[in-house]
Amino acid sequence: MSDSKIPSRVEIPFFPFGKRIAVTTSFDDGVVQDRRVVKAFNEWGLKGTFNLNSGGLLRTGKPATGSSGRIDACEVADLYRGHEVAVHTVTHPSLTRLDPAQIAMEVIEDRKALEDLVGYPVRGMAYPNGAYDENVINVLRQTGIVYSRTVENSPRCFPPAEPLAWASTAHMYSNNPCPVNENFENLYNIKNYSGVFYIWGHTWGVKNLPSSFKINP
Numbered sequence: 402m403s404d405s406k407i408p409s410r411v412e413i414p415f416f417p418f419g420k421r422i423a424v425t426t427s428f429d430d431g432v433v434q435d436r437r438v439v440k441a442f443n444e445w446g447l448k449g450t451f452n453l454n455s456g457g458l459l460r461t462g463k464p465a466t467g468s469s470g471r472i473d474a475c476e477v478a479d480l481y482r483g484h485e486v487a488v489h490t491v492t493h494p495s496l497t498r499l500d501p502a503q504i505a506m507e508v509i510e511d512r513k514a515l516e517d518l519v520g521y522p523v524r525g526m527a528y529p530n531g532a533y534d535e536n537v538i539n540v541l542r543q544t545g546i547v548y549s550r551t552v553e554n555s556p557r558c559f560p561p562a563e564p565l566a567w568a569s570t571a572h573m574y575s576n577n578p579c580p581v582n583e584n585f586e587n588l589y590n591i592k593n594y595s596g597v598f599y600i601w602g603h604t605w606g607v608k609n610l611p612s613s614f615k616i617n618p
């Protein structure tokens with residue numbers, strides 16, 4: 402092989418099949434409106450992370466009734482199968498207001514309770530109220546949590562410099578710098594853009610779900 406055939410730069414794609422962009426979502430609090438979003442995602446082949454407060458889950462042993470409020474613990478394993486269940490603390494406090502022992506208890510107890518429900522190691526998290534600081538991160542390093550989502554936004558959110566302070570691309574109803582669908586198209590049209598398009602929010606805020614959805618090959 403002559404020198405001219407040697408590539409000057411080897412690019413290793415982040416994602417399987419050389420895909421430039423991975424789309425994922427992160428929804429908080431474990432509410433009954435998660436059901437319709439999970440159903441749609443399952444039909445469309447999309448994956449999401451659902452961040453649950455184990456102390457907020459109902460414990461009646463029967464699926465929650467009503468059109469709002471938290472789901473029952475008995476629904477967790479079946480409802481979120483194929484998606485990720487992650488920690489959102491037991492009681493949803495702002496962790497920056499707690500001392501280290503309280504932070505550890507909120508995280509470890511939630512992690513244990515969720516693992517009992519889903520039957521696999523729970524390693525992800527989203528900060529309740531988006532509140533975190535260096536002290537919180539230092540406690541998390543002792544709890545087996547490998548990443549935690551913030552409520553900060555960045556078009557370059559992947560790979561994160563600090564996985565325990567992981568920004569998403571945008572909130573689902575963010576208009577900064579533009580609505581989410583335009584945001585995706587703009588990034589997709591940048592031919593050398595590669596990253597994760599990472600949307601977070603609450604399923605109770607999801608108003609209109611299209612009946613079908615085509616994912617670009």
Ligand SMILES: [Zn+2]
Nearest residue numbers: 429430529530
């Ligand atoms: Zn929350």
